[in-house]
Amino acid sequence: MEEVLKQNKLHSLSAILTPTNLPFSASFLEQNNTLLEQLDLPTRKDENWKYTNLNGLKKLSLDKGASNEVLENTSISSQAHKIVIKNGVVIDSNQAIEGVRTKWSDKNLPEVMGSGALDALNVLHCSAAIEIEFSQDGTTKEVELVFENTINTHSFPRIFITCKKGSKGTVILNYQGSSENASFSNVSSFVEVEENANLSIHKIHKNGLNAFDLQREYVSQGSNSTFTINTFCLSGKMTRNDLYIKVKGNNCETFMNGAYTLKGKSHCDNHTTVDHEVAHCYSKELYKGVVDDFATNVFNGKVFVRKDAQKINAFQSNANILLSETGTVNSKPELEIYADDVKCSHGSTTGQLDDEAVFYLRSRGLSEKAAKELLVKAFLGEVLEEIDHEEVRSYVDGQIELHFTA
Amino acid sequence: MIEIKNLHANIEGKEILKGLTLNVKAGEVHAIMGPNGAGKSTLASILAGREEYEITAGEITFDGADLLELSTEERAREGLFLAFQYPVEIPGVSNVNFLRTALNEIREAKGQDPISAKEFMALVREKSKIVELDSKLASRSVNEGFSGGEKKRNEIFQMAMLNPKLAVLDETDSGLDIDALRIVAKGVNSLKSPKNASIVITHYQRLLDHIVPDFVHVLYDGRIVKTGGKELALELEDKGYDWIKEELQVS
Numbered sequence: 330m331e332e333v334l335k336q337n338k339l340h341s342l343s344a345i346l347t348p349t350n351l352p353f354s355a356s357f358l359e360q361n362n363t364l365l366e367q368l369d370l371p372t373r374k375d376e377n378w379k380y381t382n383l384n385g386l387k388k389l390s391l392d393k394g395a396s397n398e399v400l401e402n403t404s405i406s407s408q409a410h411k412i413v414i415k416n417g418v419v420i421d422s423n424q425a426i427e428g429v430r431t432k433w434s435d436k437n438l439p440e441v442m443g444s445g446a447l448d449a450l451n452v453l454h455c456s457a458a459i460e461i462e463f464s465q466d467g468t469t470k471e472v473e474l475v476f477e478n479t480i481n482t483h484s485f486p487r488i489f490i491t492c493k494k495g496s497k498g499t500v501i502l503n504y505q506g507s508s509e510n511a512s513f514s515n516v517s518s519f520v521e522v523e524e525n526a527n528l529s530i531h532k533i534h535k536n537g538l539n540a541f542d543l544q545r546e547y548v549s550q551g552s553n554s555t556f557t558i559n560t561f562c563l564s565g566k567m568t569r570n571d572l573y574i575k576v577k578g579n580n581c582e583t584f585m586n587g588a589y590t591l592k593g594k595s596h597c598d599n600h601t602t603v604d605h606e607v608a609h610c611y612s613k614e615l616y617k618g619v620v621d622d623f624a625t626n627v628f629n630g631k632v633f634v635r636k637d638a639q640k641i642n643a644f645q646s647n648a649n650i651l652l653s654e655t656g657t658v659n660s661k662p663e664l665e666i667y668a669d670d671v672k673c674s675h676g677s678t679t680g681q682l683d684d685e686a687v688f689y690l691r692s693r694g695l696s697e698k699a700a701k702e703l704l705v706k707a708f709l710g711e712v713l714e715e716i717d718h719e720e721v722r723s724y725v726d727g728q729i730e731l732h733f734t735a
Numbered sequence: 736m737i738e739i740k741n742l743h744a745n746i747e748g749k750e751i752l753k754g755l756t757l758n759v760k761a762g763e764v765h766a767i768m769g770p771n772g773a774g775k776s777t778l779a780s781i782l783a784g785r786e787e788y789e790i791t792a793g794e795i796t797f798d799g800a801d802l803l804e805l806s807t808e809e810r811a812r813e814g815l816f817l818a819f820q821y822p823v824e825i826p827g828v829s830n831v832n833f834l835r836t837a838l839n840e841i842r843e844a845k846g847q848d849p850i851s852a853k854e855f856m857a858l859v860r861e862k863s864k865i866v867e868l869d870s871k872l873a874s875r876s877v878n879e880g881f882s883g884g885e886k887k888r889n890e891i892f893q894m895a896m897l898n899p900k901l902a903v904l905d906e907t908d909s910g911l912d913i914d915a916l917r918i919v920a921k922g923v924n925s926l927k928s929p930k931n932a933s934i935v936i937t938h939y940q941r942l943l944d945h946i947v948p949d950f951v952h953v954l955y956d957g958r959i960v961k962t963g964g965k966e967l968a969l970e971l972e973d974k975g976y977d978w979i980k981e982e983l984q985v986s
Contacts, residue, residue, distance in 0.1 A: 689823040689877075692783050693837040693893065694811035694844070703836060707827025707876075 338370045339446055342386060346483050349455040352435035360442070361449040368446035380627040380659040381569055381598045386541060389513055394481040396507040396537075403505040405533065405724045409473035416477070416512070417456035417484030428462040428469045439489055443517050444573075447543055450485070451517045457486040463498030463528070473501040478512040478540060488518040492528035492554075501721065502532045506565070510537025516544040524551035524578055530558045531721045535728065536565030538593065545571040552578025552607075559716055562589035562597040562618070563728050572601040574612075581610045588712040588725065589618030590705075590732040591626055591656070598627035605638045608668075614645040617712050619705050620656035628660045630675065636667040645675040650682060650708055652701070702733045736761050736901055736932045737782075737802070742793035743957075744781055751777045753957030754793070759901070762929040766943055766968060767936045769954035770976045775936045776820060778954070779905035782934075783817040784810050798900065811837075812844035814900030814931075818890040818907050825877040830889065831859060833877055834896050841897065862895035866922040884915035891922040902926070902933045908942035920945030940972035953979055 343365060349358075370386070371378040404411055412431060413420040419431045430437075438458060443451065461472050478484055492498045506512060514536070522528045536542050542565050550556050562568045574583055589597050603612045612632065620626050628647045649658040662675035682704050690700035706729060716722040737759045744752040751774045759765050769775055781788050782795070784807035795802040797815060805813065825833070839849040850858070863873050866888040878886050887907055894902055904923065908916055923933065923946050935946055943951070943965065951968045953961040953976070961967065961979055971979075 683823070683825075685823045686825050688785065688807065689819065689825070690828075690833065690837075691807040692811055692817055692819075693833070693897065694808055694841045695833075695837055696808050696840065697806075699836060699840065703828055703833065704825070707825065710827045 338387060339365055339368065339450065342370070343450060343453060345391060346454040349453060351455050351458055352433055352438055353452065353455070354435065354440060357440040358453065361452040364449040365446065365453065368449070370446060377600060377629070380625070381567070381596065385567065386513065389511060389541060390481065391483055391513060392481055394511075396479050396509060398479065398507040400477050400479060400505055400507060403475050403477055403503065404473060405503055406471060406473045406501055406718070406720050409471040409499070409501060410469060411473050411475060412459065414457050414459070414474060414476045414484070414486060416480045416482050417486070419457045419459065426469060426472070428464065428467050429472060430460040431457070433458055439519070441519050443545060443547065447515055448517050448545060451487060451515050454483060454485045455487050456484055458489070459486060460489040461498070461500060462491045462493065463496040463526070464493040465495040467496065470497065471499040471501075473503060476502075476504045476514070478504075478506040478510050478514070478537060481511045482513075484512055484514045486516050488516065490518065490528070490530070491521045492523060492526040494523045494551075495525045497527040499529045499718065500531070502530060503535075504533060504542060505535050506537030506540050508537055509539060511539035511566075512537065512541075514540065514542040514544070518544070518546040520546060520548040522548065522550045522554040522556045525553045526551070527555040528557070529718070531716070531718055532558065532560045532570075533563065533721075533724070534561065534565055534568045535563045536568065538564065538566060538595075540565045542568045544569065546573065548572070548574040550574065550576045550578060550581045550583065553580045554578065555582045555584075557584040558586075559721070560585075560587040560599065561725050561728075562587070562591070562599070563725075563732070565595060565597075567596045569598040570600065572599070574601075574603045576603065576605050576610050576612070577607065579607050579609045583610070583612040584715070585612075585614040585616075586712050586715045587616035587618070588709050589616075589626060590709075590729055591618065591624035592621040592732065594623045596625045596627075600629045602631045602633070603643065604633045604635070605641045605643065606635050608637065608639045608641065610638070611642045612644070615712055615715065616646070617648045617709055619650045619652055619708070620658055621652040623653075623655050625657040626659070628677070629663070630661075631663045631665070632673060632675065634664075634666040634668050634671050634673065638668045639670040641668065641671040641673065643671070643673040647677045648708070649679040650705065651679065652682070652705075698733065702730070705729070705733075736763075736798065738796045740794050742781070742795065743791045744777060745789045745791055746777070746787055750791075751788075751957055752781070755954070755958055757952065757959060759932050759934060761932055763950065764927070764933045764935065764946060764948045766948035766951045767934060767954050768938070768940075768951060768968060768971055773954045774957045775954055776905055779817060779820075779903050779936055782815065782903050783807060808840070811897075812841045816894050816897055816899035816902045818887075818894060818902065818904045820906040820909060822878050822886040822890055824879045824881075826879050828877050830873050830875060830877050834859075834893060838896065858896060863892055865895050865925055866891045867918050868892050883910040884912065887911055887915065887919055888922070891919050895922065895926055898926075900931050902931070904933060904935045906936055906938060908937055908939065916942065917945060940968045943968045955979060955983070
């Protein structure tokens with residue numbers, strides 16, 4: 330037995346997790362089980378996991394150890410309908426929200442396959458499924474999912490978001506953990522932005538210092554749609570986002586913004602893919618962050634422009650500031666273009682704070698810390714300016730300040 | 736105000752200042768002139784607290800305190816101000832936001848409450864007029880996209896806002912056309928009081944037509960080799976520095 334576990338880390342991981350009690354069909358579970366047998370956890374030999382090592386997952390005890398810390402004021406938006414998912418499980422408020430479903434029968438639970446081992450693991454140990462649907466004449470405009478992790482356990486939600494034809498919606502995915510929390514989040518999200526729809530997602534990763542948070546989003550965009558996703562990695566031992574956006578219709582706009590403030594030994598990895606399948610679309614990506622202490626940031630942004638996808642404007646940029654001599658940044662912007670009439674650019678920079686600027690500010694009376702904070706805020710300000718949600722922006726702004734004081 | 740005694744300083748093992756002595760009292764304006772490489776900018780850098788320089792001998796007393804023991808920001812809070820020869824561009828940091836932070840840090844060091852937004856904006860309006868700085872520039876990113884003249888006016892604007900005891904102007908006239916020079920000089924003059932002092936470091940006499948010094952010092956080879964009144968500046972303009980070098984060789 331010992332030998333078998335060693336051979337397949339995924340299986341040994343699966344063995345310690347509670348099986349899902351959601352009403353998936355037997356065939357769907359079987360399909361995922363088969364996948365799990367064929368695959369293993371990604372390793373650094375996999376191209377997409379070259380800089381992110383999941384070995385630490387083996388050490389996670391998920392012993393249900395709890396913290397006495399009470400999470401307060403975790404919610405960010407005052408306008409949103411709220412759903413709290415505590416330690417992986419939806420807290421039933423008995424309050425019906427139009428367009429939102431958290432209770433399932435075997436007939437209505439969507440069965441969508443993801444793309445790899447972590448998705449299969451998510452299905453087999455799924456702890457919550459949440460569906461959000463925005464429609465043109467619906468009253469629900471904004472939903473905030475607050476994930477609170479205070480116990481060292483697993484939280485494997487599946488999230489389905491649909492922005493119906495001509496509708497507009499905002500979703501805040503707010504992951505919060507008690508400070509020392511060592512939970513394991515593994516999230517699969519499926520997002521459909523129909524034609525002429527406009528969806529914004531704001532993601533906050535404010536996890537406990539020992540928490541693993543692995544997430545995938547599968548997004549597809551219909552014609553004339555706008556999709557915006559803003560990702561903020563503020564704390565956690567390991568945060569990994571895989572964002573796949575398929576732009577299937579003409580005249581779409583896609584915006585991806587990210588900011589990260591890493592310190593201690595935290596590891597943050599953002600992999601993004603935008604696949605322009607058709608012509609006349611625009612995408613813009615901007616990820617910026619600061620890396621302090623022994624922290625590591627990984628960025629891998631991929632833009633595909635398919636053969637007949639002419640007149641695409643795609644821009645991608647990643648910028649990093651190392652605040653210590655022991656931080657690490659691995660940044661890889663990629664463009665794959667098969668069309669011949671497009672305008673695309675990508676760039677990546679990694680540097681340090683300008684010593685001259687720090688000296689200049691100090692010579693006016695600012696402490697070294699205040700000078701650095703001002704410069705970092707200015708650096709990240711470019712990303713924050715892109716955030717059209719006032720409360721999200723001010724929350725993140727406050728967190729950046731805390732990053733320097735805590 | 737400030738007393739510099741027998742200052743020796745190295746950078747990367749090379750001795751730049753070789754026994755510089757200078758005494759500036761409140762209410763005075765001192766000009767320091769000298770040829771390239773004499774150590775003028777080194778002096779400004781050391782006063783502001785740049786860490787690349789190694790002080791090998793001598794002392795600096797600023798208002799009774801040992802200046803060399805203070806960090807750059809502590810010197811600023813004690814009332815020392817350096818107008819940079821090359822002001823730094825800082826994208827994303829607004830001039831006013833930065834100045835408000837600076838002003839409040841200085842006030843905090845003095846045990847005062849932070850300035851209110853209203854008082855602060857009134858101060859910005861009042862002081863930006865002194866250097867004819869468009870209030871739009873005050874709210875833009877620090878020096879970003881400013882012309883050479885605007886950068887120098889911004890230095891004087893900051894000086895006016897922070898109201899230092901001792902201002903060190905490092906080649907503030909470099910890169911200025913005659914109008915900008917006049918505005919900068921007017922700004923400096925209007926800030927002059929019996930309680931504060933300035934050290935004006937310059938290459939050329941022309942700035943001293945506008946900011947009239949009480950003393951002119953010639954810095955050569957790391958030391959003050961000659962001191963005189965404002966007429967010394969005119970003599971230097973007329974004859975260059977060679978006669979001083981010759982004088983030194985003779986003696």
